[in-house]
Amino acid sequence: MKAKVLNCKIIYLNLIRIVEYNRMIKKYFTILLIIIISSCQNYSRTAIDKLSGNASTIKIVVLKPDVKLYEVDATGERIIKADWTNQAKKNVEIAMREFLKNENLNVNFLETELNEDQSQYLKLQKKVSDVIVGHVVVPEQKIPSKDIEGLDWTLGPKFSQSFQNIDADYVLILNIRDYFSTGGRILAQTLLVLLGGTYIPLIQQGYGTLIDVRTGDLVWFDFAQAESFGDTRNEKGAKDAIEKILKKLPKT
Numbered sequence: 001m002k003a004k005v006l007n008c009k010i011i012y013l014n015l016i017r018i019v020e021y022n023r024m025i026k027k028y029f030t031i032l033l034i035i036i037i038s039s040c041q042n043y044s045r046t047a048i049d050k051l052s053g054n055a056s057t058i059k060i061v062v063l064k065p066d067v068k069l070y071e072v073d074a075t076g077e078r079i080i081k082a083d084w085t086n087q088a089k090k091n092v093e094i095a096m097r098e099f100l101k102n103e104n105l106n107v108n109f110l111e112t113e114l115n116e117d118q119s120q121y122l123k124l125q126k127k128v129s130d131v132i133v134g135h136v137v138v139p140e141q142k143i144p145s146k147d148i149e150g151l152d153w154t155l156g157p158k159f160s161q162s163f164q165n166i167d168a169d170y171v172l173i174l175n176i177r178d179y180f181s182t183g184g185r186i187l188a189q190t191l192l193v194l195l196g197g198t199y200i201p202l203i204q205q206g207y208g209t210l211i212d213v214r215t216g217d218l219v220w221f222d223f224a225q226a227e228s229f230g231d232t233r234n235e236k237g238a239k240d241a242i243e244k245i246l247k248k249l250p251k252t
Helices: 002-038 082-102 116-137 183-194 235-246
Strands: 041-046 059-062 066-072 078-080 106-109 170-181 204-212 217-226
Touching: 041 116, 059 082, 066 082, 082 106, 082 170, 082 235, 116 170, 116 204, 116 217, 170 235, 204 235, 217 235
Parallel strands: 059 106, 059 170, 066 170
Antiparallel strands: 041 217, 066 078, 170 204, 204 217
């Protein structure tokens, strides 16, 4: 009987060690995951060495930044925050104006609303950008016919007809998505880690696209992602975000 009790204790202690070991592995895996995501990753691709145009002065028109900020609750539901989003849009546009002014580029910001054709091209640009991100970042989504280091993508030659009213050589488009946890999600994630689960960070993403108006070709694309590369709800964070996304924008 004593031998059986002793064996049970040994089995129990070994099980405890296995559980603790697995928790330790999960803990270090979580820390490693956070470190990897927290360090901002930039994926920049370009099809040109420098900007060119028909006239001596190269013109770039910047469309209104597409910025959306969400709050994520304990169930994972994303709720867009209108007040945060509106403030972020203002901060991002201010940061873009400042950044591009310092780059000595001839830049105009489009103040008017896009027409129907232009809006459709903007939707197409978002879809193409998503495909590029998957192709470059996710090995399983790599497209065999595309060079992973180059940039061979287009919105089509009719792009110039739809944007002939803007008087520009290039169109610059910026997209940012950011996610913030509610108090309930923070509590749920904390409890999950304490119980041996894995912390799931929220990822901030942003990408910039430069399109040649004459051809509809994407000539530069930059994708940035991290747990945070700049809180666009404030001016300092917006400036940091813009510098990270646009730092490799081609020059004249």
